[in-house]
Amino acid sequence: MENGNYILIDKSIIAEGCAYDFSIYYFHNKSKIKKLQNKGVVIDSDDLLYFEQANKLYVHAHEHSSYKKFMQENFVGKSGNPVSFASKFNSIYKNASKALNDLFDNPEKLSNYKESKKIVNELVESVLDDDFAIKSLMEIATHDYYTHTHSINVSIYALSLGNFLSLSTKELEELGEAALLHDLGKSKIDSNIINKKGSLTIQEFKIMKKHPSFGVSIGLKLGIKNKNILEGIKYHHEKMDGSGYPNGLYNDEIPLYAKIICICDIFDALTSQRSYKQAMTSYEALKLMKVEMNRHIDLKLLNKMILMFK
Ligand SMILES: [Fe+2]
Ligand SMILES: [Fe+2]
Structure with missing residues (x-):
């Protein structure tokens, strides 16, 4: 004005x-x-x-x-609106970015993993402490798409959806960790494939499809024993109609955390700007997911996500 x-x-x-x-x-x-x-x-x-x-x-x-x-x-967030200066979440996001950067550079280093665990705890605390926390965190979630910022964004969306579904604190911590680490296995894949702008060849896609299992191997090396977390990582590319990977699971064979991460993963990919495409608005992304991906994702969860955004 x-x-x-x-x-x-x-x-x-x-x-x-x-x-x-x-x-x-x-x-x-x-x-x-x-x-x-x-x-x-x-x-x-x-x-x-x-x-x-x-x-x-x-x-x-x-x-x-x-x-x-x-x-x-x-202070400019996803919507293009200024984010509150008083918001402590800006610094959480910055710390998370750094921690994830270090983790992807050196995924098997225990101190890097511990640092990312701290981030999950901070994010969960924020969600539980403050009704507006998730709004602030989502405002801050960056538009640019890099694997580490993508991981933070997915974790933020997953935690907000998990909170909306009334998951317990323990469950939120597990979900947040699985979401933050869901693409960690990409650190083992040739960066030329990860960063390729056009579509992947059949051979490249075959390699890319290994990242959930690589993520689990790294997780095990880091000492993660929690089955829910490991399954969240392993099955985040499974689809409800059985056409996903690595196991081609159907419907409720897919664990809840993996279903949540899958939805948040797609949502972040659609709403993030990449060098070759413009970002969609939340509304456009949710609509596209509902209309065009309804055989792949759990519609009950997607409807909850739509309600949450309202
Ligand atoms: Fe992935
Ligand atoms: Fe992802």
Whole structure:
């Protein structure tokens, strides 16, 4: 919203200890615009009191690009809307990204696995602590598609769906871990195949189809003994009509976590931007899944996911 030469900004970016590359203004007595904070000056606790009193905050049009840059770099989520500055989830996501990067670089290193376990616990805690947590986490989930960020996104979606299905904390921890590690086996596959832009040859696809089983082998080496987690990883590409892999399981032969991960996996692939395709909106993705993939995915779960998004 614009007001003359001044443009409304997101008030939630204001935090003690922060300085911005633009000055911040407010309307005094609804008519006169006044500067509240100079560009580059750190906000202290006294300043915060003034900010609290100001109803709306603005930047001057000539500094709007600095404001937009700031938002782009820090707080723009999937929907393109700013994510709350106060949100702690931004840092969880950043930590998770780093942990997953390390894990994919060195998947059999125990300390990397332990770090990713911590991430799962943080994500589960966030889901349980705060009704809005998952919304914030989903806002932050990045648009760009890399295996490690994809893993975090799938974990976030799976945990939100699991929470919506009233799974227990223990179950959420298992599900979150299985979702985070579901594609870990890709670390054992030639990156030329993983990153190939066009469709895979029959031979390449044969290799690609090994990643769920490779994931289980790595999991076992890392000391994962939990059957639910291992099965979540192993069967995340199974399809309800038996056309999936590695075992061609049918319907309820597929374990719940694998079904959830499968739905969240497809959802993230459709809503993420890749070099060769635009991202779909959540609505478009869910609609496509319902219309075109109804023989592959568990429709009861998909309907729950649709309800959750409503
Ligand atoms: Fe996969
Ligand atoms: Fe995946």
